[in-house]
Amino acid sequence: xxxxxxxxxxxxxxxxxxxxxxxxxxxxxxxxxxxxxxxxxxxxxxxxxxxxxxxxxxxxxxxxxxxxxxxxxxxxxxxxxxxxxxxxxxxxxxxxxxxxxxxxxxxxxxxxxxxxxxxxxxxxxxxxxxxxxxxxxxxxxxxxxxxxxxxxxxxxxxxxxxxxxxxxxxxxxxxxxxxxxxxxxxxxxxxxxxxxxxxxxxxxxxxxxxxxxxxxxxxxxxxxxxxxxxxxxxxxxxxxxxxxxxxxxxxxxxxxxxxxxxxxxxxxxxxxxxxxxxxxxxxxxxxxxxxxxxxxxxxxxxxxxxxxxxxxxxxxxxxxxxxxxxxxxxxxxxxxxxxxxxxxxx
Ligand SMILES: [Zn+2]
Ligand SMILES: [Zn+2]
Numbered sequence: 001x002x003x004x005x006x007x008x009x010x011x012x013x014x015x016x017x018x019x020x021x022x023x024x025x026x027x028x029x030x031x032x033x034x035x036x037x038x039x040x041x042x043x044x045x046x047x048x049x050x051x052x053x054x055x056x057x058x059x060x061x062x063x064x065x066x067x068x069x070x071x072x073x074x075x076x077x078x079x080x081x082x083x084x085x086x087x088x089x090x091x092x093x094x095x096x097x098x099x100x101x102x103x104x105x106x107x108x109x110x111x112x113x114x115x116x117x118x119x120x121x122x123x124x125x126x127x128x129x130x131x132x133x134x135x136x137x138x139x140x141x142x143x144x145x146x147x148x149x150x151x152x153x154x155x156x157x158x159x160x161x162x163x164x165x166x167x168x169x170x171x172x173x174x175x176x177x178x179x180x181x182x183x184x185x186x187x188x189x190x191x192x193x194x195x196x197x198x199x200x201x202x203x204x205x206x207x208x209x210x211x212x213x214x215x216x217x218x219x220x221x222x223x224x225x226x227x228x229x230x231x232x233x234x235x236x237x238x239x240x241x242x243x244x245x246x247x248x249x250x251x252x253x254x255x256x257x258x259x260x261x262x263x264x265x266x267x268x269x270x271x272x273x274x275x276x277x278x279x280x281x282x283x284x285x286x287x288x289x290x291x292x293x294x295x296x297x298x299x300x301x302x303x304x305x306x307x308x309x310x311x312x313x314x315x316x317x318x319x320x321x322x323x324x325x326x327x328x329x330x331x332x333x334x335x336x337x338x339x340x341x342x343x344x345x346x
Contacts, residue, residue, distance in 0.1 A: 001025055005346050006131035007320050008058040012050040015324045018346070021060060021127050023135045031079050031138050032071035033087065038129035039064030039155040039313070040339040042185065042246060043269075045327050047117050051271040055117050062129025063089040063115040066144060066154040067343070076138045084144040086303065088157035089293050091115050091126060091140050103297040105140075130323065132346055142300045145307035152312025155185065155338040156303060158293065159313060163190035163242060164302040165294035166265040167197060170240045174198035179234075179241045179257065180219075183210050185330075186244035186267060188314055188337040191218045193302075194242070196309040202238070204230070204254075213336065217314070231256065236284065244268050252280035255288065263287035313338045319345035 001022045008019045026032050044061035046052050065087040069079050079085060092113035093105040100108050113120050116128030127134075144153045163186055172178055178199040180190040187203070194201045195218030202221040203214040211222040223230040234257050241254055246268030255264055262284060281288060294302065306312065314337040318326055326339040 002133065004132040006060045006127060007323055007346060008060045008127075008130075009048040010058050012048070012055060012057065016048070016130070018320070019058065021131060023133055024122065024124070026071050026073050026135055027137075028073045028075035029137050029139070030073045030135050031069050031076060031085065031141050033065070033067040033085055033134050033136065033141070034070045035065055035067040035129055035132060035134060035343040037066045037151045037154040038062040038341045038343055039158065039315075040323070040326055040330060040341065041155075041158045042330055043158070045330060046246070046269075046271065048327075052269070056119070056125050059117055060127035060130050061116055062131070062341075063087070064154045064157040064159070064340075065115070065129035065134065066150040066157070067134075070133070072138070078138050079141060079143075084146070084150060086142045086144050086153060086157045087115060087129070087134060087136050087140065088142070088161060088299055089115055090296075091136050092121060095139075103295040105295050106293045130320065130341060130346065132343060140296060142296065142303055145304060147307040147310070148303065148312055151317060151340055151342075152315055153303070153306075154340050155189070155313035155315065156306055157299070159185050159189045159338060160193070160306060161294040161299045161302050162186055162267050162291070163244070164193050164305070165298055166242060166267060166291035167194055167240070168298070169291065170263055170265065172197045172199045172240060176200070176239045177202070177237055179204050179238045181225075181241060181243040181249070181254065182245040182268070183214055184244065184333055185313075185335070185338045188213070188217055190242045190244060192311045193306075195219070196305070196311060202234070210336075213314075238262055240265065242267065246270055248272065248274045251276045251288070255280040255286050256283070258284055258286045260284040261287070263289055266290045267292075313340075315340045317342055321345070
């Protein structure tokens, strides 16, 4: 075991503070990663504050991890010391169910082992990326292509794959009209990726405050949802609506923007149940669905795609002593567009 520095929430809603945690010894199929950067995802905050239910404390959040391999176990075949690698939301799964066999480990029938706020197969709690090092089975590690800087690559491990997977699943490409609801950490990645896939991209944001950024990062159109004429003008327009907002929305209003057979995919998870009249689905045989991150193989595909298209996240790099302040700013939607922790400051 190795003792490493980390930032942890000692209890629900408590500020994060510097501490130390134990990482397991490098096993036969394990990779030891020196973490260079860790993104701050809104779901870190939902979990550290128990917004999604009871959680495990102390909690070291962080599932947008970019770093460099510093040791490999004797059975490791895919990685070598010095490789640039990433770890996302999962560090293990059952590997035997149909979903695991199909590369859909995120939907593992026995639930994946999440990178933090979970218990691993060894019975020990998992700790995430706000730390100096992490030990992960090589099957749950991905390669970060040379063309991507590690700091802007880190958020791709959650925000990138969370948007890439549904965009691909719903066949985003040339001739398709895609709306991205919300223009934050997830939304700005959705815009970049949908644009690179060749779709006509519209941002639907509460205000036009970030319009210049939206158009610069790949959106063709940008509309304010606070303006009721937006919903009149865009009725029946979109093949796909990617909803990145984790607060309840006026679902019938957004569903009315779908064309026949269109889909609204939710990737933000509100803390409270939402009420949706099903009548909103009937008009155009509309689909209301969801998507949860992506599998390991698809995460690698996403990183390769992003490198090929020069796509990284827009980030604000912070020191670890700014994590608590950053949390407040994420909750207030005051970040352009992802906070990334410089792990050298932990
Ligand atoms: Zn996340
Ligand atoms: Zn499984």
